[in-house]
Amino acid sequence: MTTTNIITINGYTQECSCEHCGRPLKLGVKTGEIGTIGADCFVKLIAKDKKRYSGNGKPSAEMVKQHAIIITKGLEYAARCHGLYAQSFQFQAGREAAHRI
Numbered sequence: 800m801t802t803t804n805i806i807t808i809n810g811y812t813q814e815c816s817c818e819h820c821g822r823p824l825k826l827g828v829k830t831g832e833i834g835t836i837g838a839d840c841f842v843k844l845i846a847k848d849k850k851r852y853s854g855n856g857k858p859s860a861e862m863v864k865q866h867a868i869i870i871t872k873g874l875e876y877a878a879r880c881h882g883l884y885a886q887s888f889q890f891q892a893g894r895e896a897a898h899r900i
């Protein structure tokens with residue numbers, strides 16, 4: 800149990816299955832806290848943050864996949880080429896995920 804309830808994107812895995820729902824995935828998003836999951840499940844499992852994302856307060860699944868690909872190239876690359884920082888890969892867990900962390 801941690802008290803932070805943060806889900807961190809660490810990278811991606813190709814051709815795997817989602818550790819949340821078991822669905823086969825072309826690209827699984829690796830997280831430090833809840834294993835490798837699909838981008839759609841990732842979006843479902845994080846909390847809404849309307850300051851960070853307009854509309855429904857969540858990133859799109861496509862955006863999550865892009866983050867997963869970018870982080871494998873390192874934070875220096877992420878900052879230089881995409882303006883992303885360590886915090887960009889950290890998301891507040893929603894209620895369902897918080898039980899699992």
Ligand SMILES: [Zn+2]
Pocket residue numbers: 817818819820821822836837840
């Ligand atoms: Zn899933």
